[in-house]
Amino acid sequence: MKIGNVEFGPYPVFLAPMEDVTDIGFRLLCKRFGAAMVYSEFVAADALVRMVNRSLEKLAVCDDERPVAIQIYGKEPGPVADAARIVVERARPDMLDLNFGCPVKRVAGKGAGAGMLQNIPKMLEITRAVVDAVDIPVTVKTRLGWDESSKVIVDLAERLQDCGIRALTIHGRTRAQMYTGEADWTLIGEVKNNPRMTIPIIGNGDITSPERARECFDCYGVDAVMVGRATFGRPWIFKEIMDVLNPESVSVAHEAVKSGYPVMSADWKIDVLKEQVLTSVRRIDEYRGILHSRRHLAASPVFKGIPNFRETRIAMLRAETVDELFAILERAREAVRQVTD
Structure with a gap:
C-alpha cells in the first residue's frame, strides 16, 4: 500500500489521531512497537492561523516517528487552507489529514469535525482548498454519516477522491453514535470494493485485538487499519497485532x-x-x-x-x-x- 511517495509494508496498522493522547512521546513509543504511521493530536485551524502557542506546539515532529501525519480541523476553506500551509512550513509532515469525524459537541456542534457531515458541499470545498494549498499528500478521516438515516459514506468517498485526496480513513460509526455500540464495517467494505475507488481505504473502529485486525483485513479488504482507544495504556498492542499479521517481521519490542x-x-x-x-x-x-x-x-x-x-x-x-x-x-x-x- 502506498500513500503519495510513502510505501507501507504488508498489513499496515496506524495510530489514530486523538486529542490529549497522541503527543510526540506516545507516538514515538507506538512507532517503536510497530505502528506503520502515527497521527498527531488534532489541531484547530483557527488557532494555527492566530499563531496560538499551544496549538503550534502540537506541530512538533521528529524523524524517529516518520512517517507521521498532522491532523487539522476547521469549518471554513480559507482558514483551513492557511492552517495547512503553516503545518507544512513548520513541520513538514509526511501527510496532512483533515478531520471530518470528531463527534464531540464542542467541535461537531459548531460545524467542524463530524459536523461537516451535515454540510457536504462545504466539506468538499475545504478539501479542494487544502489539496490546492499544499504539496504533500492530503488525506481525510470521517464517519459513515451524521446519523442512522444519513449514512452517506459510499457516495461521499467518491466525491472526496475527486477532490484530490490520497487516502481515506473511515470510522465505522455515525456521529450520532459517538463511541457507543459496535462499529459497522460493512459500509467500509462497500467503499473499498467500489470499482471507482482507487485511493487506499483505512478502516477504523473497534480494533482491539490482533484477531479483529486480521478479520478486518480479510473480510473487508481494507488497505490499512487504524487503532484508537485500544492503545490507551497499551502501546504494545502494535507488537501484538504485528506478531499475528506479519510474524516474519523483526520484533523491536526489546529495543523499545x-x-x-x-x-x-x-x-x-x-x-x-x-x-x-x-x-x-x-x-x-x-x-x-x-x-x-x-x-x-x-x-x-x-x-x-x-x-x-x-x-x-x-x-x-x-x-x-x-x-x-x-x-x-x-x-x-x-x-x-x-x-x-
Whole structure:
C-alpha cells in the first residue's frame, strides 16, 4: 500500500489521531512497537492561523516517528487552507489529514469535525482548498454519516477522491453514535470494493485485538487499519497485532524500553508505561508530560484485577511529579504480582 511517495509494508496498522493522547512521546513509543504511521493530536485551524502557542506546539515532529501525519480541523476553506500551509512550513509532515469525524459537541456542534457531515458541499470545498494549498499528500478521516438515516459514506468517498485526496480513513460509526455500540464495517467494505475507488481505504473502529485486525483485513479488504482507544495504556498492542499479521517481521519490542523483565510480562509492561511517562516529559515538560501520560496509566489493562484499584487510579490521575507517579506505579507493580502469583 502506498500513500503519495510513502510505501507501507504488508498489513499496515496506524495510530489514530486523538486529542490529549497522541503527543510526540506516545507516538514515538507506538512507532517503536510497530505502528506503520502515527497521527498527531488534532489541531484547530483557527488557532494555527492566530499563531496560538499551544496549538503550534502540537506541530512538533521528529524523524524517529516518520512517517507521521498532522491532523487539522476547521469549518471554513480559507482558514483551513492557511492552517495547512503553516503545518507544512513548520513541520513538514509526511501527510496532512483533515478531520471530518470528531463527534464531540464542542467541535461537531459548531460545524467542524463530524459536523461537516451535515454540510457536504462545504466539506468538499475545504478539501479542494487544502489539496490546492499544499504539496504533500492530503488525506481525510470521517464517519459513515451524521446519523442512522444519513449514512452517506459510499457516495461521499467518491466525491472526496475527486477532490484530490490520497487516502481515506473511515470510522465505522455515525456521529450520532459517538463511541457507543459496535462499529459497522460493512459500509467500509462497500467503499473499498467500489470499482471507482482507487485511493487506499483505512478502516477504523473497534480494533482491539490482533484477531479483529486480521478479520478486518480479510473480510473487508481494507488497505490499512487504524487503532484508537485500544492503545490507551497499551502501546504494545502494535507488537501484538504485528506478531499475528506479519510474524516474519523483526520484533523491536526489546529495543523499545530498557527492562530486565521478559517481553510482554506484566513487569515489562509496567516498565513500558514508565518509559512512556519519561519520553513525554523529555519531549514536552514534566507537568504536561505527566498530564498526557497518567490517563494511559489509569486505563491500562495491565492493572486489571488489582483489588481496590479505584484508589490507585485516582492517585495516578492526581500525580503531578514523576517521582510521585513512579512511586504509585511501583506499589501497583507489587499488587499486580500478588494477583498473578
